[in-house]
Amino acid sequence: AQSVTQLGSHVSVSEGALVLLRCNYSSSVPPYLFWYVQYPNQGLQLLLKYTSAATLVKGINGFEAEFKKSETSFHLTKPSAHMSDAAEYFCAVIEGGSASKIIFGSGTRLSIRP
Amino acid sequence: NAGVTQTPKFQVLKTGQSMTLQCAQDMNHNSMYWYRQDPGMGLRLIYYSASEGTTDKGEVPNGYNVSRLNKREFSLRLESAAPSQTSVYFCASSGQNTDTQYFGPGTRLTVL
Numbered sequence: 001a002q003s004v005t006q007l008g009s010h011v012s013v014s015e016g017a018l019v020l021l022r023c024n025y026s027s028s029v030p031p032y033l034f035w036y037v038q039y040p041n042q043g044l045q046l047l048l049k050y051t052s053a054a055t056l057v058k059g060i061n062g063f064e065a066e067f068k069k070s071e072t073s074f075h076l077t078k079p080s081a082h083m084s085d086a087a088e089y090f091c092a093v094i095e096g097g098s099a100s101k102i103i104f105g106s107g108t109r110l111s112i113r114p
Numbered sequence: 115n116a117g118v119t120q121t122p123k124f125q126v127l128k129t130g131q132s133m134t135l136q137c138a139q140d141m142n143h144n145s146m147y148w149y150r151q152d153p154g155m156g157l158r159l160i161y162y163s164a165s166e167g168t169t170d171k172g173e174v175p176n177g178y179n180v181s182r183l184n185k186r187e188f189s190l191r192l193e194s195a196a197p198s199q200t201s202v203y204f205c206a207s208s209g210q211n212t213d214t215q216y217f218g219p220g221t222r223l224t225v226l
Contacts, residue, residue, distance in 0.1 A: 009154065034214075043118070043204055043217030044157070090156055102147075103173075104156040 002027045002095040006105035014113045019063075019078040021108050023091030026072060032094040033074045035065055038107075039087045047089070050074060061085070086112045115140050118218035120205050126224045127195045135190040135221050137205030145208045146188035147172075147215065148180060150201040157204065163188055195225045 007022040025031060032051050036044040048059025055067045061084075065076045074091060091105040121136045139146065144165050149157040149172075159172030161180040169180050177199060179191045188207075192199060202222050206215040 041219075043206075043219050044215075045217065046214045049214060092157075102159055104149075104158070106154055106156040 002031065002093055002101065002103055004091050004093050004103050004105040006089075006091050006108050008108055009106065010109045010111065012111040012113060013081050015083055016080050019076070019081045019085065019110065021076040021089050021091075021110065023065075023074045023076065023105060024072055025074060025091070025093045027093060027095045029095055033065075033067060034092040034094075035059065035063070035074075035076050036090045036092060036104075037087050038090065044090060047076070081110075081112050083112050083114070086110055117141065118205055118207055118216050120203075120218035120221050122221060123219065124222050126226065127192075128226050129196060131195050132191065132193050133195065134192075135203055135205075135223075136187070137189065137218060138187045139205075139207040139216070140186065141207060141209075141216065142185070143207035143209050143216070144185070145210065145213075146182065147206040147208075148178070148188070148190045149204045149206065150174065150199075151204060151220075152201050160190065160203075195223075197225045199223065200225045 003026045005024045034049045035047040038044045048057045050057050050067045058064045063078045088107045088109045090107050094102045118139045146163045148160040158174045163169045163182040166185045181189045202220050204220050205218040208215045
């Protein structure tokens with residue numbers, strides 16, 4: 001059965017520092033992987049997605065993620081944090097090509113220190 | 115385009131009351147979804163509709179029913195609300211099965 005684990009429910013970085021949010025998944029078949037962002041009192045919006053093309057995926061707002069099959073990871077990074085990046089981030093996996101089997105991670109809240 | 119809209123934005127119910135959450139999308143998407151979001155648990159899929167006239171159970175369907183009224187609208191009904199259904203409910207839509215999902219602003223429901 002598929003699952004998603006986000007390491008760290010809360011991550012705090014200084015403005016301008018590297019952002020690294022961790023996501024590990026388990027899936028018996030090649031997965032579709034997503035990162036979504038949720039700003040306060042809003043719905044989720046897509047940052048980026050992996051669908052078995054390039055393993056390094058670039059998204060909006062300077063974020064990117066690398067699919068590493070050997071490590072079953074899909075970590076999200078951004079070289080330089082901005083205050084506007086403060087939000088909650090969710091990793092999600094779809095296994096077997098059926099959206100009815102989508103699983104979201106529990107989320108990581110990113111705080112940015114001035 | 116309004117995207118995905120949800121009504122109401124807030125609702126307070128007493129245990130045992132019923133209500134319907136409404137969702138509509140104007141992006142001509144085939145697939146629509148209902149999720150609930152609880153602290154520390156991420157989003158959990160309640161029901162999913164791949165196309166007009168079809169619905170499938172997700173991870174947590176108990177206590178809920180859905181109706182895909184037409185291609186645009188997908189409603190979620192609580193027949194007899196329970197305090198365990200206190201949550202934030204999100205509707206989403208996507209063009210195809212594994213496409214990007216577009217989310218509505220959510221409905222914050224409290225059951226007393």
